[in-house]
Amino acid sequence: MTSLIVSDLIQIVMTTLTVGSMYALIAVGVSLIYSATGVINFAQGEFVMLSGMTVASLYGSMGWPLTTAIAVALVVVLFYAALLTLLTSILAARISLIGVLIITIGASIATQGIAARIWDSDTHRFAPFSGEDPIRILDATISPQALWIVGVTAICIAGLIWFMRSTMAGKAMRACSLDQAAATMVGIPVKATVLLSFTLSGLLGAVGGILTTPLTTIDANSGMLLAIKGFTAAMLGGMGSIPGALFGALLIAFVETVTVTVGSSAFKELPTFTIIILVLLFLPRGLVGGRNEIGLQHEDLTRQ
């Protein structure tokens, strides 16, 4: 009886960590772009979809080596990140932030359509990195891929935090998120920094797609819901804060896992989106509460 409860707990913790890692990779990406530009990138999930689909077709179907397929996927995502930088930050410099949100919605659905033309609308996956045999701990079963997901995500996010704290480029990104005008005055190349934030954010999404596709499968339309989950997590934690995004992602994953374990999988999204409305209402800056105020300022759709 006790071992049953312990197994359940292990299962819940592992599922939370696995699902939470995926959400965290997207949420941290959303947060990075938001703090550099104030833009909420609705197309964030397309990074995941593009990388997952690329590896699935090159490695899964065409039999290329895994490393080559991953390299191609990263290149694809980097191009896409550069394109999004162009659309949302360079060409749209004079457009209201909510107008830019609409642009990223457009980018997201156009990408879904293009992906469905290049591939198809079916779900795709490829073989897990370390085989399909689950690891058993008491009565809990854990897929080896889940360990890959949690491990690589932890390394990526730790690396990102180190990068932001210790390197010149990372410090430049933090300076831009505090005050772009001041950053320009002290000689920080703002455009390059924005491009860097999109690039890093894209790479995080790509890592997520490559890691989770063997476990969760992917299709041309998967991106949008993932993006919504990602910015829900980022908002929950507090927009612009990396620890906040991580915390929000794990919290959402935990609530979902418990809902599925205790109740039914049908309503697993319900608590998540109820929570986000409540958090926006009572703690508009999220649980951790970044100091970034861009999105709270008055914004008007019909005027520049």
Add this chain to the structure above:
Amino acid sequence: MSILTFIKQDAVHLNTARVALFLTAILLVPVVFGIGYYLNMMIFIAILSLPAMGLSLLSGLSGQLAISHGAFFAIGAYASAILSTNIGINPVLSTLLAQMIVALVAAAIGAVVLRLRSHYLAIATLSFAIIVELVIKEWSGLTGGMQGMLNIPAMGALGREATSDIQYYYIYWPITALLLLFALNLSSSRIGRALRAIREGEPIVDSLGIQAAEYKIGIYIISSVFAGVGGALYAHFVGFVTPATGSIMFAIEIIMVLALGGFDRLWGALVGVVLITLLNEYALGFADYKKIILGVTLIAVMLVFPRGLLPGLIDLARSNKYGRTA
């Protein structure tokens, strides 16, 4: 106190004259061109204009964007479908009752989310839209789940039901025109002016004794009911509803309509609906191409004409006519 007492009478007369002229022209179309497949398209234009006009009221008067109009369209459609199919209430009555449900939900949601602005409001209303879509899919005892609801009674009362496109055409267009007139007058009324003032600066308006919060919830309810009426008319015209009725794609399509017609123009919303209906009908054979064309158009319009395609083109024409002053 009547709203009308606060409107400049000229504005009302002008709005009425324009809408009457427009409706007359619309009603004469079948007389001139006869009965054909185009009537079906025209009915969809009348229906889809309602959520678009609703969102246009909200974005035009408050400058804010909600992604919840697809959801309210679905609530209106499902509520009226359930009331008329399962309980057997007359479709006209069920359409009206459904609007009370829409208004109640909008009031509850509005009270919660309208303290937010800009993309926070957009994301909060998006979350609400996802919840609605989920409930529709999963509460299959009430909504029929993924299969949706079939055999929804046709619009009609007193034993007379609309059976042909031409009958629907003559029922639905006057409703749309009437609501357009209402929206135009609302926009030029004291309420419209108060909302525009709130947009400029809420604390100042509050200090003048205008209850900003109440006005904002009020316009959100009205704007959502427009979408709800559209949903109910849709359900009784096509005879079935599915979860796709309230999907995020539909919500995005409504935003697309405004991007084409302008975010602050009620007549522009009509033009946007016509454009997107023509796109859907003739240019978009496959769902994938539809997404590509919709997405790319949305990006292009927002980049070139951030206030919307139609207002952008009008500005362009004006600046060519009078020469650039800047």
